[in-house]
Amino acid sequence: MLVLGIDTSCDDTSAAVVENGKRIISNITSNQTEIHSKYGGIVPELASRRHIEMIVPVFNEALQAAGVSLGQLSSISVCNGPGLIGSLLVGCSFAKALCYAKQIPMVAVNHLEGHIFSAFLQEPVPAFPFIALIVSGGHTCLYRVNGFRKYKELGRTRDDAAGEAYDKVSKLLGLGYPGGPVIDKLAHYGNPEAINFPRAYVPESLDFSFSGVKTAVLNYLKSEPGTQSSEGRSKKPSALHPPFSTPVNDIAASFQASVVDVLVRKTEWAIKKSRVKRVTLSGGVAANSELRKRILEMGVEKEAEIFIPPVSLCTDNAAMIAAAGYHHFKAGNIASLDLNPKAYMPL
Ligand code: KG4
Ligand code: ZN
Numbered sequence: 001m002l003v004l005g006i007d008t009s010c011d012d013t014s015a016a017v018v019e020n021g022k023r024i025i026s027n028i029t030s031n032q033t034e035i036h037s038k039y040g041g042i043v044p045e046l047a048s049r050r051h052i053e054m055i056v057p058v059f060n061e062a063l064q065a066a067g068v069s070l071g072q073l074s075s076i077s078v079c080n081g082p083g084l085i086g087s088l089l090v091g092c093s094f095a096k097a098l099c100y101a102k103q104i105p106m107v108a109v110n111h112l113e114g115h116i117f118s119a120f121l122q123e124p125v126p127a128f129p130f131i132a133l134i135v136s137g138g139h140t141c142l143y144r145v146n147g148f149r150k151y152k153e154l155g156r157t158r159d160d161a162a163g164e165a166y167d168k169v170s171k172l173l174g175l176g177y178p179g180g181p182v183i184d185k186l187a188h189y190g191n192p193e194a195i196n197f198p199r200a201y202v203p204e205s206l207d208f209s210f211s212g213v214k215t216a217v218l219n220y221l222k223s224e225p226g227t228q229s230s231e232g233r234s235k236k237p238s239a240l241h242p243p244f245s246t247p248v249n250d251i252a253a254s255f256q257a258s259v260v261d262v263l264v265r266k267t268e269w270a271i272k273k274s275r276v277k278r279v280t281l282s283g284g285v286a287a288n289s290e291l292r293k294r295i296l297e298m299g300v301e302k303e304a305e306i307f308i309p310p311v312s313l314c315t316d317n318a319a320m321i322a323a324a325g326y327h328h329f330k331a332g333n334i335a336s337l338d339l340n341p342k343a344y345m346p347l
Contacts, residue, residue, distance in 0.1 A: 005322025009083030077325020155206025
């Protein structure tokens with residue numbers, strides 16, 4: 001059964017063809033990093049305009065690379081939230097028009113559900129139940145996944161998502177957007193113990209909080225002798241200018257250690273609390289080399305099975321939307337053609 005997936009929830013335009021919810025036949029993504037990097041973050045209006053330009057070529061390329069025609073598709077699976085509303089609208093409108101014109105069943109997929117199902121795109125696949133840690137630019141949450149459509153939230157961030165913290169710290173350091181990959185790289189050459197940034201272990205809870213560590217980095221940089229800030233209109237520093245007295249590599253490694261420590265520790269608590277010894281890690285921050293390494297080490301220590309998709313399936317992609325969509329289609333969850341995207345959409 002062939003499913004075409006579409007994701008335009010944020011700043012990546014993606015289309016993919018997946019067989020039986022497992023085998024990727026094509027997975028084409030056009031990213032917009034070049035457009036947004038100079039602004040230090042995603043500009044929603046520019047993101048939706050670019051999706052409009054890219055959706056048709058990306059869709060064509062996905063079908064072509066798969067060698068599949070529209071008539072061979074069992075369904076079209078589209079992400080309708082959560083995400084940037086203007087971005088989601090492009091993918092949803094495109095999917096609706098295509099499904100209406102070609103009489104193909106349409107399936108709606110929650111973006112977070114997609115991230116969970118990215119773990120099913122490689123062998124071995126996790127057995128139910130499992131703990132899913134989703135860490136991205138917009139989300140940081142832990143779920144107990146008991147089966148398809150059986151998701152129990154165990155914890156979530158109370159303020160910034162982990163990826164958002166990476167992006168904001170990167171902006172402070174003048175390293176551009178997205179912050180995750182560049183901080184990950186610099187951290188390799190730095191000392192994670194150089195600065196003791198705080199770890200927010202929200203007590204008695206599997207919730208997260210990352211805004212404190214971002215402020216701690218800002219305060220640390222401001223206290224550095226010789227640091228100059230370029231102030232935005234709000235008088236908040238938008239970037240602090242090197243040279244800092246502390247090597248940037250050490251700041252990056254120390255910040256990363258703080259984020260990764262909390263993510264790993266809370267996942268460990270989730271295993272203990274739910275007595276489920278299987279964990280999937282997904283979302284853009286799951287591309288982080290230190291997080292991948294530390295979660296694997298924790299798995300060995302706790303005798304838990306760890307499932308981490310390849311980096312290309314951790315960041316936003318349409319294959320994960322097609323994988324989740326396959327299960328909806330099999331369950332008969334067909335979306336109506338008046339489907340609307342939603343910026344906020346709990347799983
Ligand atoms: O899942 P994703 O592609 O989009 C959202 O749904 O948000 O995640 C994007 C986030 C960005 O914040 C980016 O900085 C972060 O993932 N990211 C990383 C790495 N690669 C991407 N964070 C840490 N280390 C990385 N290597
Ligand atoms: Zn995502």
